[in-house]
Amino acid sequence: MEEIRIENLTKSFDGFIAVNDVSFTIKTGELFSFLGPSGCGKTTLLRMIAGFETPLTGRIMLGNQDITQLPPYKRQVNTIFQNYSLFPHMTVYENVAFALRIKKVPHAEIDSRVKEMLQLVKMEDQAAKYPNTISGGQKQRVAIARALINKPKVLLLDEPLAALDLKLRQHMLIELMNIHDAVGITFIYVTHDQSEAMSISDRAAVMNHGNIIQSGPPDDIYERPASIFSAYFIGETNLIPAEVTSIEEEYVDLKCNAGDGEFFEIDSTFHFRPEVGQKLTVSLRPEKIAISRTKPRAQEDINVIKGIIEDILYLGSHTQYIVKVGNLKFRVFSQHKRVYFDDKALDWEEPVWLFWHDTDSWLIDEVTPMGMDVGEVNVFERPFQTSRGVKRLLKSE
């Protein structure tokens, strides 16, 4: 019953609205992520839950308790800080024991609980070391043990893996999930890294400009993005400007603008009812597209278009093709399975066929942002790494 409930939370700094009337509920024991570009308000939200910022309006409920005005030291919420914030003048042991010593827990109990915690994070043999003598991954473990020892109801994690290198990050991610399973409390995880959020969370919320754009299980956000923003902040996608030409029972016919007066037609299933003549955007994930130099045999529910390979990026597990269709650039991921290609590999400037199932084109009820070159809109070079790209996009909307 210790769910955390956020009601109409707003926070501004010098007139800049960091968090804008946000409401949501996180269930007990859930691993919930806030995902968004820097400056989207996710850290401010976390700091309000921790008690480091006081919201302008709104309430934070932990179970039946209103904790909005409680100072951080009175909340049953603990935080893993981005740079770990371990106390440099204390050993690993003392860092972990800190919360219990503040509470004046008897010595023997502190000792047994600290040892238990250190065991959980596999740091029992490093107890006597000082933080500046251990590695980044080990610091991370100590920070986890230190935050969990006081048996919080909620653990907040503020970009906990940002300072680690890729291999260690993947390893710690699994470790974090195991710890989450072991302690069974609610984890709230803040990150700008969509792959982290996707792999770890039960549910995630995509944030931008202080608002929650979409929330739900990660696969749901990935497969069924509700907006252009979540479509391309989570994973990579092709955004195709389209106009509805007719509506059938199970699919719609779309006329897609390839620029320079060129058009092509595709089908798509739909999850909202568009109108004939409506302009909207189709989101098509690069891995859903098949690529071949031979034309696939005609099938009713398969979309087939023709393009020219502009670029080939070999990425080990798969190859990324940039295929030009008119002025549009399609990004296509093709896994290296010999099954598809028994003949010679595709080459630059080669005409190819792109095809995909019509359930894989996903309609977004937004007009594709204009004012930019059509090709630019279509293939985003991971622009959401910085929030400037987002602003540019939204302004032109």
Place this chain on the structure above:
Amino acid sequence: MIHSHHKHKASILELKQSQKRNLQSWLLSAPSLIWLTIFFSIPYLIVIIYSLLLPDIYEVKFQFTLSAYREILSGTYFKPFFLAFRLALMTTLLCLLLGYPVAYLIARSSEKWKNFLLVLIIIPFWTNFIIRIFSWRIFLSSGGVMNEALIALNLVSNPVEIIRTDWAVIIVMVYVYLPYMILPLYSAIEKLDFTLLNAAMDLGANERKAFFKVTLPLSREGIFAGSILVFIPALGAYIIPQLMGNQNALYIGQVITYKIKNIPRNWPVASALSLVMLVIIAVILLTAYSLYQKRQIRKTDEIR
């Protein structure tokens, strides 16, 4: 075999490298080492020799004796030593108490304010030391600004006689030495990572506990440096007690001066007193330093 041969060769090269580095650092240190030898070691050698001679009206008789030390051990100079210690201790404590909040404030200010406030701390140094002390004398005197203000505000009916008391000495001592406390404290607090305070509060410490468990221990270096910078010179204070203090209860710095200034002069006792001071200061410094170092080691042992 080949492997060990290479290893051997590498270690010889390493040795040569480190020898070269050593020579360089000796050469670079030479000017200051020579300076210190001439102007520190030699004078102290003279002081040691003088302390072992017999006094004469103006100079010394070149005859070996321990009479100066015997005179000190008899307890004649206990009170000046005691007064000096008390003064140094109180000055250090007051500077620490008054200086810490100021240093903290400066360290947490924005970059622009920081520089401005630091300049304010340093400005008093632009005025001559003696002039500043005389200003205090005028300010604190019975007809001075302080007393006129107190009378005008009806807080007292007669002027408060503060000049020529230990209070006057302490007030001016704290005034003079405060910057020496604030600056090292500032540089220690400035290095502090303030997100650690968030971490402490997150883990259940209120503001007060977070200060005593995190901020204070992490500014230890500054407290140590500042205290030494204030305590040591305060111990030998001469001018301030001379100008502000009660002339019937002399501090050790004044006593040493009188032994040389007043005729018959007593160079041996003055020298011996200086040496005793030197030894005391050295002992205090070494003790403080080893305590400072040991804390870390003891803490590590506790866990094992």
